[in-house]
Each structure stands twice: as structure tokens, then as C-alpha cells.
Amino acid sequence: MRSILFVCLGNICRSPLAEAILRSQAEAKGMALRIDSAGTGSWHIGEPPCDHSVRVAKAHGLDIAAYRARQVCPGDADAFDVIVALDAKNVADLKRMGMANVYKLGDFGYGGEDVPDPYFFPGFEGFEKVFTMIETCCTTLMTRLATGLE
Numbered sequence: 475m476r477s478i479l480f481v482c483l484g485n486i487c488r489s490p491l492a493e494a495i496l497r498s499q500a501e502a503k504g505m506a507l508r509i510d511s512a513g514t515g516s517w518h519i520g521e522p523p524c525d526h527s528v529r530v531a532k533a534h535g536l537d538i539a540a541y542r543a544r545q546v547c548p549g550d551a552d553a554f555d556v557i558v559a560l561d562a563k564n565v566a567d568l569k570r571m572g573m574a575n576v577y578k579l580g581d582f583g584y585g586g587e588d589v590p591d592p593y594f595f596p597g598f599e600g601f602e603k604v605f606t607m608i609e610t611c612c613t614t615l616m617t618r619l620a621t622g623l624e
Contacts, residue, residue, distance in 0.1 A: 476619060477508040479554040480579070481564050485513030485543035487593045488560045490523040491605055492579065494536040496612045503616065510554070512546040514567045519545055524593060530601040534609075548572065556623060558615070560608075561588035577623075580607075582614040 480492040489511035500507045521543045522528070531538045550557065551573040558577050559565040568576045580587040589607050592600035615623075 475506045475508055476556070477554045478510075478556045478558060478615075478619075479546070479550055480509075480511040480558050480560065481514060481546050481568060482511075482560040482589075483513055483564065483591060484515050484518040484593070485511055485545070486518045486521060486524045487527045487591060487601075488589055488604060488608065489513065490538045490541045490543075491527055491531060491536075492558070492560065492608045492612060493541070494531055494538045495605075495609050496615065498536055499612055499616050503620075505616070505620065507619070508554075511541070512544050512550065514546055514564055516545045518543040526592065526601040530605045533602075534605060546571070551575070556619075561591070579611045579615070582618065583607075583611040 480489040482489040493509050493511040497509045523538050523541055528539050548571060557568060557573055557575055558579050559568055560579050565576055565578050579589055584607055589604055592604045
């Protein structure tokens with residue numbers, strides 16, 4: 475079974491959304507994938523996703539309220555076939571940790587753009603924009619996983 479880890483900064487906004495979106499897409503296609511998410515930072519370990527992420531997920535029929543943040547660890551390099559970072563800083567941090575199987579989510583549908591961190595946006599609109607970006611990229615990622623990601 476293929477395994478995918480999504481990584482953002484704190485694991486309370488973008489990566490839990492990506493985890494839930496890809497999991498939903500995989501289930502809809504009957505594709506067996508092990509999907510998880512983590513953050514490069516440690517300050518949110520054990521916390522649920524932020525309220526706006528829970529709200530935007532729920533608006534799209536996904537429930538992430540029970541997710542809990544964790545920090546990426548060196549063992550994740552061996553535990554996951556594919557590690558997908560949400561922005562260039564996350565890619566650089568992961569590569570500094572020695573991870574070689576790292577991709578940037580924006581390379582799967584947004585011309586390499588970073589998925590911005592909506593945690594620092596005022597209001598809710600940024601979360602809806604980020605959800606749309608992640609959903610689009612996950613759709614492309616699903617296609618690439620089905621045809622052989624390389």
C-alpha cells in the first residue's frame with residue numbers, strides 16, 4: 475500500500491486539510507493509501523486543527539475535528555513512500571532532515587506555487603482559497619499516484 479505524508483509548519487491548517495481531502499478522494503476511487511500529516515514545528519503537538527480549518531473542511535463534507543498535530547520525525551522518511559510539503563520552506567526543512575522523497579503540493583496543479591499558510595490571514599476567506607488549492611492539487615496527485623508518481 476502506498477503511503478503519503480503531508481507536511482506544513484504546525485500541522486493545524488494546511489496539512490490536515492490535505493490529509494482529509496486526499497483520503498476522501500482515495501476512498502471515492504477505491505484506492506488503498508495510507509495517508510497522514512505532520513508539521514515541521516513542535517509548538518502545536520497534540521492540538522486539534524484550528525477552528526477555521528475544521529470549519530472549511532466541514533463545509534466541504536470532511537471532518538477533521540479529531541485529528542491531532544504531530545511533528546515530522548526522521549523515521550517518516552522510511553515510513554512514507556511520498557512526502558508532500560505545502561510550501562518551499564517545508565521542502566527545504568524536510569531535505570535538511572535528510573528526506574529524499576519530497577515533493578511540493580503546488581507542483582501538482584498550481585505551477586509550483588506555495589500553498590500559503592492561512593493561519594496568518596485575517597478572517598475565513600484565506601481558508602477557502604487554500605482548501606480549493608489543496609483540493610485541485612490532490613486531484614492531480616491522485617492521478618499521478620494511479621499512473622506511477624516519479
